[in-house]
Amino acid sequence: MxxxxxVEVLKQHSSLDGLEVTRETTFKDAGIDxxxxxxxLMELEESLGIELELEExxxxxxxxxxxxxxxxx
Amino acid sequence: xxxxILGTGSYAPEHIVTNDDLSKMVDTSDExxxxxxxxxxxxxxxxxxxxxxAYQAAMRxxxxxxxxxxxxxxILCATISSDLASPNVAIMVQKMIGATCPAMDISAxxxxxxxxxxxxxxxFARGKAKKMLVLGAERLSKMLDWEDRATCVIFADGAGAVxxxxxxxxxxxxxxxxxxDDVIKIPYYVGLSPFFTIPGEKPCxxxxxxxxxxxxxxxxxxxxQEVLEQSGLTQKDVSYVIPxxxxxxxxxxxxxxxxxxxxxxxxxxxxxxxxxxxxxxxxLDELNKAGKLKAGDYIVxxxxxxxxxxxxxxxxxxx
Numbered sequence: 001m002x003x004x005x006x007v008e009v010l011k012q013h014s015s016l017d018g019l020e021v022t023r024e025t026t027f028k029d030a031g032i033d034x035x036x037x038x039x040x041l042m043e044l045e046e047s048l049g050i051e052l053e054l055e056e057x058x059x060x061x062x063x064x065x066x067x068x069x070x071x072x073x
Numbered sequence: 074x075x076x077x078i079l080g081t082g083s084y085a086p087e088h089i090v091t092n093d094d095l096s097k098m099v100d101t102s103d104e105x106x107x108x109x110x111x112x113x114x115x116x117x118x119x120x121x122x123x124x125x126x127a128y129q130a131a132m133r134x135x136x137x138x139x140x141x142x143x144x145x146x147x148i149l150c151a152t153i154s155s156d157l158a159s160p161n162v163a164i165m166v167q168k169m170i171g172a173t174c175p176a177m178d179i180s181a182x183x184x185x186x187x188x189x190x191x192x193x194x195x196x197f198a199r200g201k202a203k204k205m206l207v208l209g210a211e212r213l214s215k216m217l218d219w220e221d222r223a224t225c226v227i228f229a230d231g232a233g234a235v236x237x238x239x240x241x242x243x244x245x246x247x248x249x250x251x252x253x254d255d256v257i258k259i260p261y262y263v264g265l266s267p268f269f270t271i272p273g274e275k276p277c278x279x280x281x282x283x284x285x286x287x288x289x290x291x292x293x294x295x296x297x298q299e300v301l302e303q304s305g306l307t308q309k310d311v312s313y314v315i316p317x318x319x320x321x322x323x324x325x326x327x328x329x330x331x332x333x334x335x336x337x338x339x340x341x342x343x344x345x346x347x348x349x350x351x352x353x354x355x356x357l358d359e360l361n362k363a364g365k366l367k368a369g370d371y372i373v374x375x376x377x378x379x380x381x382x383x384x385x386x387x388x389x390x391x392x
Binding site: 033034035037038039041042054055 | 283
């Protein structure tokens with residue numbers, strides 16, 4: 001569920017059309033900068049009812065999914 | 074009784090610093106700055122103090138109204154960057170324009186202008202003022218670490234002013250403060266006391282960009298809705314939202330979440346950068362002077378800043 005949500009929000013904020021997302025997709029490759037990333041975290045907080053630390057840095061989708069999944073449980 | 078806005082004025086230093094200029098000073102680029110902030114250039118003072126800029130904005134606002142300096146009952150200036158600890162910026166403006174009324178500064182960082190309008194409304198409500206001059210003036214360039222690429226590309230100098238007269242056009246307001254000295258902090262120069270033992274911190278703007286972004290988007294989204302509700306208006310009634318010009322990405326993110334058309338969110342950060350308490354009155358002056366405002370328009374002002382403070386209000390334009 002978290003994975004699907006992350007992919008959905010990521011696609012909304014990516015500047016790239018038809019982006020193929022896997023766990024290995026990096027935010028850099030997806031055209032996501034630091035402020036897009038904050039917006040993604042804000043939307044995940046809202047839709048999943050959790051609080052996330054903003055100062056964490058992640059390379060790729062898999063790392064973010066693991067981080068968020070740990071908060072949801 | 075509260076007030077109506079009789080006229081506006083603004084001033085920014087002549088010297089313009091472009092993103093390309095900054096890319097020669099720190100590791101950055103026009104593309105990087107523009108993408109992340111919307112800023113293309115900013116005005117930076119070479120030989121003008123905060124009160125020099127405030128004076129120019131005040132004169133232009135008085136010219137816009139025909140109100141004479143001696144008619145003013147109070148001068149208030151929102152600022153965190155007075156060049157003098159005393160006298161304050163408002164007193165220097167009083168001296169320079171030849172007014173005789175009381176004058177004081179109010180410190181609430183980037184929310185300062187909206188906070189100050191709310192203070193002004195109190196003077197009108199108590200019948201203590203018939204005409205007031207309210208300013209936002211900043212020389213933030215003196216509070217920047219010009220080697221810190223995260224902040225020196227954002228902040229800038231300028232001043233804006235409004236002349237207020239008696240009226241019923243200040244329809245609603247909301248001020249907040251959140252007791253935080255971690256997300257945005259600007260230490261003072263520590264001073265020369267031989268007795269004081271706490272070591273000084275660099276007297277420059279420290280900011281956690283991500284935290285500010287999140288706080289700002291949530292605060293503006295909530296504040297704009299709340300002041301509209303208080304005044305019995307809907308988002309459809311709004312002619313313009315004038316947000317504090319902190320970062321175009323913040324303005325865009327707020328606009329995306331609201332039912333107010335994005336083009337109604339006025340921005341000039343491209344040309345001015347973030348001038349803290351001066352940003353809203355400069356933007357208001359631009360709209361006024363460009364003839365974009367008509368009598369009866371509902372304008373929402375919304376700001377956030379260090380403190381963490383927020384301030385928003387609805388004003389009906391009567392000019």
